[in-house]
Amino acid sequence: MIAQHLPALQVVVPLLSAPLCLLLNRARVAWLLSTAASWVALVIAVLLLQQVLATGTLSYELGGWAAPWGIEYRLDPVNAFVLVIVAGIGSVVMPFAATSVVHEIAAEHRVLFYTTYLLCLAGLLGIAITGDAFNLFVFLEISSLSSYIMISLGRDRRALTASYQYLIMGTIGATFILIGVGLLYMMTGTLNMLDLAQRIPSVADTRTVRVALAFLTVGISIKLALFPLHLWLPNAYVYAPSVVTAFLAATATKVAVYMLLRFLFTVFGAELSFEAMVMHLVLLPLALLAVFSASVVAIYQDNLKRMLAYSSVAQIGYIILGISFASVTGVTAGILHLFNHALMKGALFLALGCVFYRLGSVQLRDIAGLGRRMPWTFAAIVIGGLSLIGVPLTVGFISKWYLVLAALEGGLWWVAVLVLLGSLLAVAYIWRVVEVAFFQPAPRNAPSQEAPLTLLLPTWALIGANVYFGINTELTVGVAHRAAEWLIGGGG
Amino acid sequence: MQWLGLYNYWIVIFLMMAGFYVVISRSNLVKKIVGLNLFQTSVFILYISMSKVQGGTAPILKEGFAVYSNPLPHVLILTAIVVGVATTALGLALVVRIKEAYGTVEEDEIHNKDESL
Incomplete structure (x- = not known):
């Protein structure tokens, strides 16, 4: 009975927990509730993914209204995977929040933080699960409005x-x-995505449809911070509380990438998006520019959070690069990197949260010599950094590998070379951190304590996932490949 | 004279561009919100325009009327209006907090205050 309603519960559980948080009005209880809601969401997402992998697609009519008229929740390998990513990151970040929020968010705002977090989670899950174009807009605004609030909770007035x-x-x-x-x-x-996909080919040659594609692509590109529309991202990530940065960096932009995939491949179809409208000629150069400009800027940052924020813009470049090949391998690489980047950025921002907890700062000069005083935190940063670079045995390697494969398969060997060069830039900015943290003497008044276990455990859970999915690629590559085939095949 | 018949779309485009321009060019944070509002409102008119059926009445079942305007965009836009109100409210709330923290709502002055730290 309840299994049948899992798609609705996926969104409803966090959505209804949010006002409950506000009513209970106790930070500790709100934390428990939002952790529980995240974990329930993760369990539901995993169950749904299993179901989808076994049966293909899953359709759920909201309120019992049949599909083109009512709102349909539609699950296929693509969005079932995205649901697992979002809910998974949420359930790792929440345990971290307990200690970190007390330190970083003013007491009177803590309940509000949990409330908006749950709303944001509900919005992001909703975007991923819905099969209705307008419903997607509504969920997008739910998640966006709550993320604006979460960012404004940072202690700094900026x-x-x-x-x-x-x-x-x-x-x-x-x-x-x-x-x-x-x-x-x-x-x-019609507003139903499946219906849209069927009807668009007959009107594909009109200017209206093409303008619609342009508006959607630009609009989504702002949300996913594609170069040169990324200007909002660095400041938002830097000044938000650590938990918020980790959560948003790992989920919000990823869900936006999913929206782009959904519209380009499912709604408009690869034929219209890439043959008639030559989107790859727009996306490919922008993706490469993102990789290089953002990586170079990252090298010159003294604020570690800002460095990672620019690195995020670069990594989104890699994801879009994969998508712009419009081939099964390319989209596989894109979806893989979507998952992998969520893992590494989530882990790295949580590790910075540990640093901030002890230091009250994430400036490069302040971490001098801390590598030995906070070995676990900095080991996490090093492993996360290696993953960001794309060293074998970490997830970063897997997605770079597929990206290079896809470039070679498309006959674009120079793109493959550029991907490798881009990784060298990542070596540069990660090395700066390692150098300062491990090879410079610590100042006398430096903290000598490791971050508390409640912060280290979630961080290491994500670091562990970075290594685990770097070695055992069966699950991620398998799902990403199926999702890519699904998208390219225009699967209905 | 087809373009004259499409005057509502010209109004949409004018409002949209006017709003967009205000958002980009003004440095006063409140004026930016006003521009953003104008920008969003233009889209409401776009939706409402497209739902109009020539010769159609309001979509209420009544004898003697067979042609109705499409009610769905109206409903969609009601939702979008609510979203717009929420965005404006949140934007203005942020402006109030910014004013408390910086003592000004001018973008360049805020920038200078951050730089001088």
């Missing part, structure tokens, strides 16, 4: 301006998406 800037950019992006959906509705008279 968190406010960062959040404001993100609000302006994010709203423009969301409005672009709204325009795109409206134009599609105008031409096809």
Whole structure:
């Protein structure tokens, strides 16, 4: 009975826990509730993924209204995988929050933090699960509005301006998406994604549909921080509380990438997106520019959080690069990197959260010599960094490997070379951290204590996942490959 | 004279660009929110325009009427209006907090205050 309603529960559990948090109005209880809700969401997501891998697709009619009229939740290998990523990161970040939030967020805001976190989780899961284009916009705004609030909770007053800037950019992006959906509705008279996919080919040659594709691509690109629309991202990540940065870096942009995949491949179809509209000619150069410009900027940052934020922009470049090949291997690489980047950035930002907990700062000069005083934290940063570079036995290697394969398969050997060069830039910015942390003497007043276990355990859980999925690639590559085949095949 | 018949779309485009321009060009944070609002409102008009059926009445079942305007975009846009109100409210709340923290709502002055730290 309840198994039948899992798709709805996936969104409803966090969505209803949010007001409950507010009503209970006790930080400790709110934390327990949001941790429980995240874990329940993860269990549901894993069950759904299993079901989807066994049967193909799963359709759920919300409120019992049949598909093209009512809102349909539709699960296929692509979004079932995204659900697991989002819920998984949520359930690792929440245990971390217990200690970190007490340290970083003012007492009167803690309950609000948990409430908005749950809303954000519900919104992100909703974007992934829904099969309705307008419903997607609504969930997007739920997750965006709550993430603006979460960012503004940072102690630094610049968190406010960062959040404001993100609000302006994010709203423009969301409005672009709204325009795109409206134009599609105008031409096809439907909002159901599957229905749209069937009806668009007959009107594909009209300017309206092409403009719709352009609006949707630009709107989503703002949300996923594709170069040069990434300007909101660095400040938002730097000034937000550590937990928020880790959660958003690992989930929000990833879900936006999923939206792009969904619209380019399922709704418009690869034929219209890549043959008629030559999206790859736009996405490929932007992706490469993102990789190089953001990596170079990252090398010159003295704030570690800002360094990782720019590195995020670069890594999103790799994901988009994979997608722009529009081949099964390319999209596999994109989806793999989507998962892998969530793991490494989640881990790295949590590790920085540990540093911030002891130091109250994440400036490069302040971590001098701390490698020996906080061995576990900095070991985590090193392993996460290696994964970011793409060293074998970490997840980063797997996605880079597939990316290079895809480039060679498409006959673009120079892109493969550029991917490898981009990794060298990652070596440069990670090395700076290692050098300062391990090879410089610690100042006398440096803290000599390791971060508390409640922070280290979640961090190491993600680091462990980085290594585990770097060695045992069966699950991730298998799912990503199936998802890519599904998207390219225009699977209905 | 087809373009004249599409005047509502011209209004949409004008409002959209005007709003967008205000967001980009003004450095006053409140004015930016106003521009953003204008930008969003233009999209509401786009949706409402497309739902109009020529000769159609309001979508209420009544004898003697067979042609109705499409009610779905109206409903969609009601949702989008709610989203717009929430965004504006949150934006203005942030501006209030920024004013408390910086004592100004001018972008360049805020920038200078952060730089001088």
